[in-house]
Amino acid sequence: MMDARISDFASKAHERLAAETRSFARALVGEADAMPQADALARQCLERAPANAESALVREKLFAEIVRLNRLRIRIEPHEGALRPVVGAARDIVAFVQALPLEEREALLVVALGGFSYGAAARILAAPRAVVVTRLARARAALDAAERGPVARVGHLRIVK
Amino acid sequence: MSQAARLDETELHAFVDGQVDKARAAEISAYLGANAFDAARVAGWKAQNAAIRRAYSALGGQEANDAIRIKRTADVAVKQAPSRDDLRIRAARRRAGAIALSFALGAVAVGGVALLLQRAASHAPAATIVAAPIAAPLEEPALAALGFSAYRAYADDGVHAVEIAAREPGFARYFAERSGLERLPAAAGARLIGGRLLPGKTTPAIFLLFETGDGAHLALVAQRASGVASARTAVDDRLNGVFWRANGFDYALTGPVDEARLSGFAQSMGAPAP
Structure with missing residues (x-):
């Protein structure tokens, strides 16, 4: 039993x-x-x-x-940046998250979806805690901007092999 | 807390994610009560967290049973062969045992001379076992890595992809003898072009190159089974891989075709159905 x-x-x-x-x-x-x-x-x-x-x-x-x-x-090293798409007509949270650069998406998902502490997130992402928090803040700022309206968010475009 | 003093943004994020202690959380709540702008931001971030969990959690439930079934199969393989962490702990235990033994021998030797020293020896510090680091990577599946690297090295080489063409006399006997296989696998719907030997983990591994009807190259690597079995499937850039263990051999079939089609080829070579 x-x-x-x-x-x-x-x-x-x-x-x-x-x-x-x-x-x-x-x-x-x-x-x-x-x-x-x-x-x-x-x-x-x-x-x-x-x-x-x-x-x-x-x-x-x-x-x-x-x-x-x-x-x-x-084949992207997170510290080198990623291809950053422009948030355009996307209207749902999934599309907004997918439009984030990789390193910001990683930080947001590990904390918000995975529910990990900042310390654990730092270990998971192999990055210092402060860097993780910065990426998280940038991700949330981008989502805030995307939710407010279709404002083009053009960052440093870079294609990494 | 003064209303004029704005809180650092990182602290607001920490508050949203439950990273502050209760006392600090109460202070921040009070601050937010008096700062509508930051309160709205925090509420927005909390709503984002909830929306992300809601949206993506729904994705995870689909076909979860499939993953569980494979996981349980893999548990058997993990139990059969020690993981890297197991080996570390065993090594640490062996070291601890050796240290303890040396202390004990020292105590006996000294104790034979003087009771005082024997008592001192009995207070020898205990050896400790150091746990494996938290962020240590999981064990790499060696065959999967070999399959992918062999594909990249040879399969697309238009001149010397294989050392021995399949039409050469004695081809099958040579590769069977060197690998230990009773007979070479054949793929339904794919033509065997040729093969070469690779340095395997315990015995030579064989690399067989196949060509599908639409011209795609598939590489089969086979070697005697050892260690932890690889995952059933894996992806590496543009390549998919299907791995299986049968009759004492590990097989890796890799190629630039989708997983379902590759699984079909693998099953025609003797892989169990997923």
Whole structure:
């Protein structure tokens, strides 16, 4: 009886983590036509996680691995900047978030969606805490501006191989 | 708190994200009560957080069961082979054991000479096991890395993609003998062009190059199974990869085709259905 309850609890924890991982990967990847890649990325990280995947430290490592693999995927070093799209006719939060530069999107999603502390976010993003907070602030400012209206937000355009 | 003194913006963000203690949160709440502009910003950011959680959480629930099923399969493989963290902890335990043993031997030797020294030795400090660093990366799947790197090195080389063409006499026997495979995998709907040997982890790995009907190149790398099994699928830039373990061998099939199609080729080579 006890074993069944433990098993049920573990199953629910895995289910929750799988859903979290998938939504985080999809949000991070952003591009609508890359959703299969986001799902594959989430699966890959989940498969490689240790059995006690519901622990906080493992969850943190899992999110860090998704961030790392996504950066590898698009070959962007976060400190070098990213292709910054112009927020135009987008009207929903998903479109606004997807229009953010990668490093700002990462910071916002790790904190707002992942619910991690700033310290954990710094470890996940491999960046100093102050840098993470700055990126988070910039992301929120961009969302504020986008929600106010279709004001073009042209930043430093740079395509990195 | 003075109404005139504006709070630092980083503190407002910390407040929104629950990063301040209760006492500070109460002070900031009081400040916001008297500062409509900042109160509106904070309310907006809280609303953004809620909207992000609502919008993306809905995405995560889809097909989650699939991920769980694969995860549980992978648990078995993880238990069969120790992870890097396991190895670190075991090494730390071995070191701790060696230190403890040396202290014990020292205590016995000294104790034979003088009781006083023996008592001192009994207070030897205990060895501690240092936990693995929190942010240590998860173990890299070696076969996946080999599959992708081999593809990039050879598959698109128009001149020397393979060392031995499949039409060469003795091709199949040579690669089977060197790898230990009983017979080489064949792909339905893809033509075998040729192959080459690669330095594998324990024994030589084989690299077989296939061409699909529409001209895409697929690379199969196979070697004797060792360590933790790779994930079933992976992506690397423009390449997809499908990995499986069967009959004591690890296989990696990589190519610039979509995952579903690549899985189809992999199954025709003997990969289990997802």
